[in-house]
Amino acid sequence: MAFRSPLINVMASAATKAARGLKRDFGEVENLQVSKKGPADFVSVADQKAEDVLYAELSRVRPEFGFLMEERGVVEGKDKSHRWIVDPLDGTTNFLHGLPQFAISIGVERDGEIIAGVVYNPISDEMFWAEKGAGAYCNEHRLRVAARKDLRETVIATGIPFHGRGDHLRFLKELGIVMREVAGVRRFGAASLDLAFVAAGRFDGFWETDLAPWDIAAGIILVREAGGIVSDVKGTRKVLNQPEIIAGNEIVHEKLRILIERAGLPRKPKPAKPAKAEAET
Ligand code: IPD
Ligand code: CA
Ligand code: CA
Ligand code: CA
The missing domain is CATH 3.30.540.10 (Fructose-1,6-Bisphosphatase, subunit A, domain 1)
Structure with missing residues (x-):
């Protein structure tokens, strides 16, 4: 017991x-x-x-x-x-x-x-x-966080901003970037349970923007004590008052964090192809 x-x-x-x-x-x-x-x-x-x-x-x-x-x-x-x-x-x-x-x-x-x-x-x-x-x-x-490492096998939870709250276009950009890499995305509607489900290994990861400390305080310790990582987009562990939260096992957390970070940054210009390779195609 x-x-x-x-x-x-x-x-x-x-x-x-x-x-x-x-x-x-x-x-x-x-x-x-x-x-x-x-x-x-x-x-x-x-x-x-x-x-x-x-x-x-x-x-x-x-x-x-x-x-x-x-x-x-x-x-x-x-x-x-x-x-x-x-x-x-x-x-x-x-x-x-x-x-x-x-x-x-x-x-x-x-x-x-x-x-x-x-x-x-x-x-x-x-x-x-x-x-x-x-x-x-x-x-x-x-509880133990899920062990999956390959993003293509993961189910990731998130929160869609409610009407009048948050930046929907930014969210859709993030969502698009994450959806291309993972098996599926879920929006269940209670951030505390999303984090509890990450702790329980039901979700492989979770990210959301603009949550309040009361949405996530208990969930943070649940994920950490189940062996997972919780941070903001920069990897900062003091996350209670940060604009976004990302959670998962060590590997999924880092992969998800990089995807979200990429969504927030201006795209790097594509490297120019070498002339020879271009001529071959
Ligand atoms: C909401 C839920 C939801 C999240 C919202 C929160 P509330 O909390 O946690 O999952 O997406 O941002 O405000 O208002 O139902 O306590
Ligand atoms: Ca809440
Ligand atoms: Ca509430
Ligand atoms: Ca509320």
Whole structure:
């Protein structure tokens, strides 16, 4: 049986409690009050209720920790080195459309480094959790990133920018470059679960631009503790506040990183063919 530390237990039990409301409201979307934070950026009463439960639970057990929460923002704590980074409902659009791919995501940051994380999908009842140095798990099963090295065999996850957010043409350019090299690309709609699926070896890799810290905090430690690499397009490992995130096993991560980097750079002019070779064709 996998050993869960007190910290993981606190996060797992807060997530389980908040998930009860989400499960109750899932499928009842017509009755949920939904408002817009932006053109296609929805927030429902379910997001807010889940966040209230998480805030109450986590501050009860660790009253000194600070918070960074999607709906509440920053809440300073007495303890300046620790904070919870929380997305109460990652995949709101899926949730509102009755698509069962959404999660509660809780990360713990210590002095700027993510040291533990939990991503919980209430519908599949999969609790992904990881702690620095202790490995990554789904429920009781140890996780390991996929071992594939040949990009042509890989399934890579990404996120398509929502309406009014992100640069769609840039995304399509990146997508085109990646699609030519890999077996397939998926867009499931919850970044925390995309990263959890990389940790679980279900996806070989993942990249996305313009995510917020609460989308990825828990997922980062999951991938790392499952033996994978997470960085930005330059290879920087401190990725929480970078514009893009790239994840995979060591080989896939690097190959994907180079593809994304190439998409962002002006194309090098093709080298001129030697006159002799030209004459031969
Ligand atoms: C969204 C999801 C989605 C990603 C978006 C995020 P939300 O989070 O993680 O996969 O593509 O950029 O905003 O708003 O549903 O918590
Ligand atoms: Ca949101
Ligand atoms: Ca999110
Ligand atoms: Ca959210």
